[in-house]
Amino acid sequence: MEPGNRHDVPEADSFTRAYWDAAAAGRLLIRRCGACARAHHYPREFCPHCWSEDVTWEEASGLATLYTWSVVHRNDLPPFGERTPYVAAVVDLAEGPRMSTEFVGEGEPARGMELAVAFRDGVPVFRAVRTSRPAP
Numbered sequence: 001m002e003p004g005n006r007h008d009v010p011e012a013d014s015f016t017r018a019y020w021d022a023a024a025a026g027r028l029l030i031r032r033c034g035a036c037a038r039a040h041h042y043p044r045e046f047c048p049h050c051w052s053e054d055v056t057w058e059e060a061s062g063l064a065t066l067y068t069w070s071v072v073h074r075n076d077l078p079p080f081g082e083r084t085p086y087v088a089a090v091v092d093l094a095e096g097p098r099m100s101t102e103f104v105g106e107g108e109p110a111r112g113m114e115l116a117v118a119f120r121d122g123v124p125v126f127r128a129v130r131t132s133r134p135a136p
Helices: 017-024
Strands: 029-033 055-059 061-073 085-093 098-104 114-120 123-128
Touching: 017 029, 017 055, 061 098, 098 114
Parallel strands: 098 123
Antiparallel strands: 029 055, 061 085, 061 114, 085 098, 114 123
């Protein structure tokens, strides 16, 4: 489905098309500044840290930690009302930037929880990383 045709995805333009095309293919992109080397998200045409326009797309690892979250029980805006309750979250990407997203999957959210990106209808969401524990 074309990202611009859905209510929960912004309409792609010539600048953001690379981001949404990558997400549709299961890849998370961020922007990195060539002047100060810092990564940022949401995508902008300039660096929010040093204001340089020397920024490029970079594929992120898809790993993050949970910074904070809120369980949403009511949302009257389509299509979110059909999904309640859901967990709106803010994650710290391994590359440094903080990102607003949704926590999905099993398990109770916990601050500092290790997460990995997943994609739902071309939108990046995050789920808990399953770690195997050694047998006692």
